[in-house]
Structure formats: C-alpha cells, structure tokens
Amino acid sequence: MAAAVAAVSLLLFLSAQGAAPVLGFTRGDFPEDFVFGSATSAYQYEGAVAEDGRSPSIWDTFTHAGRMPDKSNGDIATDGYHKYKDDVKLVTDTNLEAYRFSISWSRLIPKGRGTVNPKGLEYYNNLIDELVRHGVQVHVMMYQLDLPQVLEDEYGGWLNPRIVEDFTAYADVCFKEFGDRVSYWTTLDEVNVAAVGSYDIGQIPPARCSDPFGVTKCTVGNSSVEPYIAAHNMLLAHASATRLYRAKYQAVQKGVVGINIYTMWPYPLTNSTADLEATQRFRDFYFGWIVEPLVFGDYPQAVKKNVGSRLPSFTKVQSEAIRGTLDFIGINHYYSFYVNDRPLEKGIRDFALDISAEYRGKTIRWLIHDYHLLLIILLYPWVFLSFIDMFGTYLQCYKIVEPNGTSNKTILWSRFKNRSTHWSGKISCRQLFRDTDDFTCFRHYVVQLGL
Template sequence: MPGFSRRQFAKILGWTTLGLSGATGARGADAPADRRREITGAPPGFPDGFLWGTATSSYQIEGAVNEDGRGPSIWDLFARKPGAISDWSTGEVACDHYHRYREDVQLMKALGAKTYRFSIAWPRVFPDGTGTPNPKGLDFYDRLLDELLAGGIEPFATLYHWDLPQALQTRFGGWTSRDTSKAFADYSAYVAGRLSDRVKHFFTINECSRTVSLGHQYGSDAPGLKLPQAEVNQVRHHIALGHGLAVQAIRAQARAGTKVGPAENAVSCIPAIDTPANVRAAEIAMRELNAGYLTVMMEGKYTDAYLAQAGNDAPKFTPDDLRIISSPVDFVGLNIYMPDHYVVAADNGRGFTLAPFPASFPHMDAPWLRFGPETMYWTPRHVAKLWNVKSIYITENGTSGTDQVAADGGISDLDRVMYLRNYLAQLQRATSEGVPVHGYFLWSLLDNFEWSDGFEKRFGLYRVDFDTQRRTPKLSASFYRETIARNAVV
C-alpha cells in the first residue's frame, strides 16, 4: 500500500466528516457509538447494565478432593476407571482453585468482568449426600464470595454441575431414583439458606441433557451407565423433578429477592434459510426436541409427540410431578456452543424436517463443536417466544483451541477470538431486536479438567500450566476485555 498519512487515508475512505481525534482518530474507539454503527452497519451495542462474566464448575477447577471433609463424587470414581479419561488425568488437583481462588478473582477483575458463575460441590457440603452437613462444607464458598464481592464481582451459583455425591449413587442408584431428587432439594435449601445473603441468583441443574445422555445412556461421562431407553427417560424425569423441587425449596429458604432458574444446553434448532415458513418450523422443532426437559419445565406437560414416540419407554410420572417440575422460574440459562439442527419446513405431520450436516461443515478444535454463530441468535429468540421468557442468561459459550505457546510466551488463539467475535455479534443482534438476554458467561475463565477429554481440550481465556499452575492470558482475554469495556462487539 502507498505510504499515505493517516489523515490522507481517512480522507480517501470518506472519514473526514467525522474529524480526527489525536493518534487514534474518531474512526476508531473514540468515535461516538451511534456514528460508528452508522459507518459499520453494526447493530447497537449491548443494553445498558448487561452483565459480562465467566463460568467454571467445581470439579473442573477446584481440586482438593480429599480436603476439609469433602466426600467422593461420581466423577472421582469415574475418572479413576482405566480408559475413562483420554489422557488418564483426574480432577484431584485440576486448577487448584481451592487454594488459588484469590489469584483467580484477580484474573476476573483484569478482564473487567462484573459477574462470575461458579458451582458448589454437593459432596463438600453433604459428604454422604444427605444427613448432617459438613461444618467446613461452605467455608470455601464463604471465602470465595467475600473475595468476589470485595472485587465488585457479582456471584451466580450453580447448585449441581454433575459432581453427585458417590454415596447417593451407591445408596439409591443416583438419578435413577426419586430419592436423589428429594436429596437435591434438601441440599439446595440448605445452601440457599446459608448463601442467599450474598448470592442473589441460583442455577439449579447444569445441562440435564448431557448428564442424561452421556452419563446414563452412552456411559462416556460419570456415572458411566448404559441404561435401556425407558430408564434413560426416567432419569431425565427425575432430574427435571429435582429441578422443580429445588426451585420450591429455594423459594422457601432463601432471602427475599433471590432468583432461581435452570442452566440447560437446549437442543438448538436453526432455520436453514430465514424464510417465515422455516423460522416457524424451527420453533416447532425447538419445542419438540426439548420436550423431555425444557419444554415440560416451562409448560408443565410432556408433548403428545414425545410421549407417543417414547411409547412403552415413556417416563412414569404423576400430575403432581408435572406441577412441581413447572414451578415458575425467574430466568432461563442457556449453554450455547453450536447448532444441533438446521430445520426446513415440511408437510409431514411434524411441520419440519432436519437437514443433514455435510462432512465439510466447519468445526472448532473439538470435533463435536460445529461452528454456527447464528445459534446464538436463534436459540434465545426461540426460548423467549415459545415460553414468554422475560429474562435469559447465556450461561456458557466458548471453544477449545490448540493454544500454541510462542517463543515469547504469548498465545495467539485467533481461532477462539474468531469464534467469540462471531457468536457475540449474533448475540448483539438478538439483544438489539429486544430478545431479553441480560448477561453472558464465557466458558471458561481457565483451562480446566474437561471431563472425559481431561486436560487435552483447553477452553480458557487464561492458559493453565498444570505442572506449575501458572496462569497466562491468551489473546482472547484481551479481546474479551475490550468487548466488556465497550459493551459491544466492534
């Protein structure tokens, strides 16, 4: 390119009417937001008060599995099974967050994050799942909450992120039994009663869909079961029941103003082409393909098509179960990573057909993680419209990457920056159209123990050296910090 001065280059591109401001010029970050949007054609930034944060879970980062009276979880036992974890690692140490939480809170502050979604380890609080709580069970979370609030970071707590006390798996068969649903409600009531002086938002159960399918159908997650379809459907029902019982328990025990809702990896259904017929077909598909959990939670009934398709394998339930499951929630949390289906309208009785994914469909470092940013627009839009939801949080979104460390120690994770830029642009599109998304939690703050992938898949904004526990910011941390500061994707 010829050696134009900055002012000459601006004039060539027609920017001179904006004026120039110092070294950066009004074309850049100093330009008024409305004028930047006029130039770029970008939608407005995120709403005032939009909450930016990061997300983690207890077993994936805490470590300290044998400290301060914590009991074993189903993941402690599962991770020790030969071949269960791809790199033979466990969460026994993970990111050592249990001892390094103060350092990690400072990492959140460095991003400018104003919220943090974390999970509470049930076996720390009730080592046997039920009975007498461990006196030291919530001490760690007390310390963490105080540190967060001192740093101006609002805590959002998840009550169940898959680390079921092994005692409940042994005694009741875990989620195959209604007794576990009741035990979860008792645990939730205790935690909410203790922590709702500082935690104002509780998520009940994280990703029912995954813990059912991978943990109880395919055996690739804890507790490693491969159940017949009827039992899989019953497990899903018991988890939904546990959610509803927990909502009721939290409302009974928490302080006034405490809010509660689920965090679900809903089956996402995207119109293959944005025609009115395909959009409507995608809405129908979204309701039907989430019938076993999110739909029954929001409507208080299983759809006729779900029960008909299940046939003799349909879950056993009572009308009272459905009333409990559909206890009103204050918000819906959505974990959004990829499109599950692209939908085309069809005259086939269902009103839709699912287009097959071609082999060439793009994906990220993890083979399962298809790259489809538009799911960040359509999924919350569908949820808001189908069930008149007034408050939505994106409780997880992010990608793994190869994250090569350069000679100078830097990590230029351009793949993650590309992923986040595109997904957040679609979320910005949704909020600009009035879809009521009120916050976003990026998965994840840290590289961590990524379940059956062990330490091989890295999702963090900060790289963790699992030998030294050193945290190093990646380029994506700078991108996210800038997004938070601007409250917009530019």
C-alpha cells in the same frame, strides 16, 4: 426481556488483552443491565478432592478408573480450593462483573444428606465473601454433574425418586447458608446432555448405557429407558428446590432460581415438510423435553409420541408442582448443524433414534467422506437470535401460565465453549483471536447478545 446476563468465557480478553477495539465495541455499547462474567465448575476447578472432609463424587470414580481419553482427573485441577483469592483478583483485573461457580455437593455434605461439612461451608463462605468484597456479582450452580458417589452407590442416584428429597435438602442448605449474598441460583447444569451423556451413550459418569448405543463399553445401563428416568427426576428435583426457595427464602433474599440446558441449533436441510418437521422434532427433544414441563407441566407431544411407555409421566400433583418453576433459563450454546428427516426405526431405540432425524445433511456427506468427519458443524453468527426468540416464547408462555410468577426477571447465561469447525476439533481463545473470520463471527454473537 428485562436483563440479559452473559457469562462468555472468551470475553476474558475484552479488557485485559485490549480486544475491545478490535471487536469494534466497548462496554458502553451494551445495556447497563447486561453483565459480562465467567464461570467454573467444582470438579474442574477446585482440586483438593481428598482434603477437609470432601467425599468422592461420581467424577472421581469415573476418572480414577481411567475413563478419560487422556487419563486426566480432577485431583488437583486448577487448585481453586487454595488459590480462589488469586482467581477472584483475575476476575476483577479483567473487569468482569459476575462470576458463577458450582458447589461440590460431596464437599458441602459428604454423605449426600445430613451433616454439613464445616470446612466445606467455610470454603464457600470465604469464596463468596471474597467476590462480594471485590464487587463481583455472585452466581451459583448447585449441581454440575458431580453427584456424591455415596448416593449413586446407595440407590442409583438420578434413577431413583429418592434423589428429589436429598437434592431439595442439599439446596436448602445452600439457600440458608449462602442466600444472603447470592441472588442468582441455577439448580442443575445441562440437564438434557447430563441425561443423555450419562445414561444413553455412557460418555460421562456414572457411565451407564447398553449395546449398541454406548460410545464406550458400559457394564450396566439401559439406553432406551434410563435417560428419560434421569431427566424426569432432575426436573422434579429442580421444581422441588425452586418451590422451597420461593416458599422459604425468596421474600427475604430476593433471589431467582433457574435451570441450565445444553443447546445446539438445528436448521432444516431443505424446506420440505419432512425436514421442517424433523427440525421441530429435534427442538422438542433437546429443548422442549426439559423446558416444556417447567412451563406447561408436561412433555412435548412429539416426545410422548415417539418414546411412548418408556417416558415417565407426571401425576396431576407433580404436573401442578413443576409447572412455572422458572425464573430464568440458562443456555450453553455450542454449535449448529443441518437436520433432515429420518424414518422412525422399529425395535430398540435410544434418545437419538427417538428423535427420528439425521443430524448431517445428505448434500454435505462428501465432506464427511473426504475429511472423515462424524458431524458437520455450521457456525452462524446470527443463530443466537433464534435462541432468544425460542426461549423468549417459552418465557412469554410462562407469564401467561403463571401471571403472578417472577418471569420478568429473565436472565440468559450463555457460554461459548468447545467451538468446533469442520476442519478442527477445538479452537482456543488465543487461536480465535488470530483468525479474522472467526473473530468477526464471535463479534456478531456478542452484539446479538447485548443489542
């Protein structure tokens, strides 16, 4: 692994709060090419949703309909559109070396395609220039689940193959306008959870699902089919944008393009064959579903077997085009849990039932009963080694499949977020640094990332 880039938001405290001595390591303990950074997403950060030509995204529609539990929205957010210079100063004051932000598609190209918004272009150029001026490495996420509402209304967004062409054209604008200063591009954020959260359980926009699978009452959708269609089109869009970059820009700009996925690490409840197979099946569905097409050109066999005709297939041309379109894999790691086998149900199934696994072990159900928990979350400080091993294997396979590829430029973006335990829903950075055991756990995570 040539380089590991970690965007660990908790490390905002590393220098500014004097955390390094408490953690027991310093910057010098990490390799020179290990980069500490932080990240933001456009809708959660920028605000200014109706300023300077920006059009609504699906998140605007979702939040303004009162779909958030706390009825919040991103109209103001943290006002990054106006305060980005102050935030860049915070990045440098805390000695972070990299910053990843996402571009609002509906701010840059308000109609989803065609005319570029000059004010949107000006904002992102100013932000990038400010980062460069302060010596901060620039990383860009092109899509963080905020599709222009106009494309959702016009043809159903990610459920329609037309999205591939529009996303590629949008990516072309990003590469052309910003690529002289941006070397690290992520096409799509958390593709797996985007597909499931948006089109299976309906928890995030465009909030599509069907009974009995939605976490809320959806008015439209098909939980059995749509997650697979959406992910399929996302993979094709990623591959198309990556091929475009390699053909048109990479030789001059020298950048790399990757994709980001949501990760949870499963442990088998027992060493029985059934539980071991269920654990591998979980990995195939959550990780292999997204990564294997980009490495081998097709979905894992377990996914194809359990989903059957509901799973879109790649044509021979598509398979060749999508294979090897990874310069790096970005991973957002949240938590771990036990997995045991569950018989494949007959009848209508969604993504979760297709996995044919139970995520909460039978021997710890007393905790679920006594504490009224939906899920037991296990926090293992050594879990990241498992991720490195697994994704390292994928990237080694990529080197074999694509010997002329750029997979030697391996980067792992890691984000520790929404850190949950079985006694609390969320824990803040400040709470974390008051808890010795949690602090030690986090220290082990960081050491494994860098060492």
